[in-house]
Amino acid sequence: MAVSVTSRALDLLGAFDTGHRRLTLSAMARRAGLPLATAHRLAGELHRWGALDRAASGEYVIGRRLWDLGLLAPVQSGLRHAASPFLHDLYAATLATVHLAVRDDAEVLYVDRLAGHVSVPVVSEAGTRLPMHATGVGKVLLAYAPENVVVRVLAGLTRVTPYTVTEPARLLTQLRRVWAEGYATTGEEMSLGACSVAVPVRGPGGSVVAALGIVVPDLRRGRARLVAALQVAASGIGRTLSCTSSVQ
Amino acid sequence: MAVSVTSRALDLLGAFDTGHRRLTLSAMARRAGLPLATAHRLAGELHRWGALDRAASGEYVIGRRLWDLGLLAPVQSGLRHAASPFLHDLYAATLATVHLAVRDDAEVLYVDRLAGHVSVPVVSEAGTRLPMHATGVGKVLLAYAPENVVVRVLAGLTRVTPYTVTEPARLLTQLRRVWAEGYATTGEEMSLGACSVAVPVRGPGGSVVAALGIVVPDLRRGRARLVAALQVAASGIGRTLSCTSSVQ
């Protein structure tokens, strides 16, 4: 196993996640599986550099320096930039929560989210990872993912709500419909009271680079209008990406 | 000086900045001041963990794992979340580029930005740091900053455009006006063709925690309307922050 200082320091950072934004030293040590004294020394070093900050309570939090380093990641610089204005248009037109997501291995990674004042119960925010089979953007991304990813996802269809699709055959049918109709939907499969529609975003080469989705309380009416709005936005993003593809 | 592995690894990450999003191994090594072989080993370790990714060209870029770690930083989780819907309203109402910024020592750190399709030349995006004396949000934050910060900023008024305020006395007068009138303005002081208005955002305790600004091509007309819209949004954000202050 890895016992290098570097990987230990990184594991210490890895102790933070969406549900653990502030950790005491001992909590970090425990989660990273490091002796307290070691964690103390490493955390001190990370803190000195700015990768960790200390809250007023003395707990550790991710530091500003890591925040702006993270913003340099290509996930966002290219895609998010190009998409930003279209997301607003979409929000203005639908007043629904808007999502932009990419596939990260066998999960959906939310790249941007745009929520209004009042919104249906939505778990995701930027940086969140969710299973592919229970979200609209996930189904879209899965439909255009390589074979081996599909196989892995199909092998692990965990139930999230009573409506989550857990039979591989049924999900495959849905993926085929994404191909045919150009969009995916969900109905309370991730969280109760939330339905979603999503469409693929195509990059310069015509390949699917992201998915664009919105979450609404109900899909029985206005579905066509939503799909149309999504597709306009998606193709707009695609065109913008083509223009700036030099930077990637 | 620090010669610990950890700090070297961090320095390697620090080689990336807004102007250097993709670096070859040797470029990283050069910028971090490390021997090539050492940089190679460390970069490999960072890559294995996901802190660095490799672009198709073989160059290194900041990895996704760092990206979502960064999103956990408190700069954003609290403030940005609370502000998000109000920023949209503001954008919808004004169609101007909207900025949310905090003070980071003696600089302005842009926390969020919301730009339309067509926009005046604006340099900032989320994660950018700019000097305080040449931006609207900067002047607001400076007006409510501790004495010693003001002193340091006044000591280093660098010129950015011909219109940048570089005389300490004149900037002080402007700061006093921020106090009196509750908002700050700039006129082509950071980039030509861009004017701005900004107001403070007050947190639970009444202290100024951030600044909210918009950038427009011209301030001669409609200033009052813009200030009013900004103040509505700012007080909305403040109220939201109070509600969720338990999380901080």
Next chain:
DNA sequence: CGGCCCCTTCCGGTCAGCGGAAGGCAAGTA
């Protein structure tokens, strides 16, 4: 072909990192 630049791998000496142990502080319990 030779020159250039980049990336990658190797290996033994040595010094940075390790972590158990001990001490200090703050809160809760009796």
Next chain:
DNA sequence: TACTTGCCTTCCGCTGACCGGAAGGGGCCG
């Protein structure tokens, strides 16, 4: 008050992980 439990911090001597010069391999150019 004294005891417990939980944190954080510091110390120090042993040791194995890190260091980095050197050598080798690929791609590109003239």
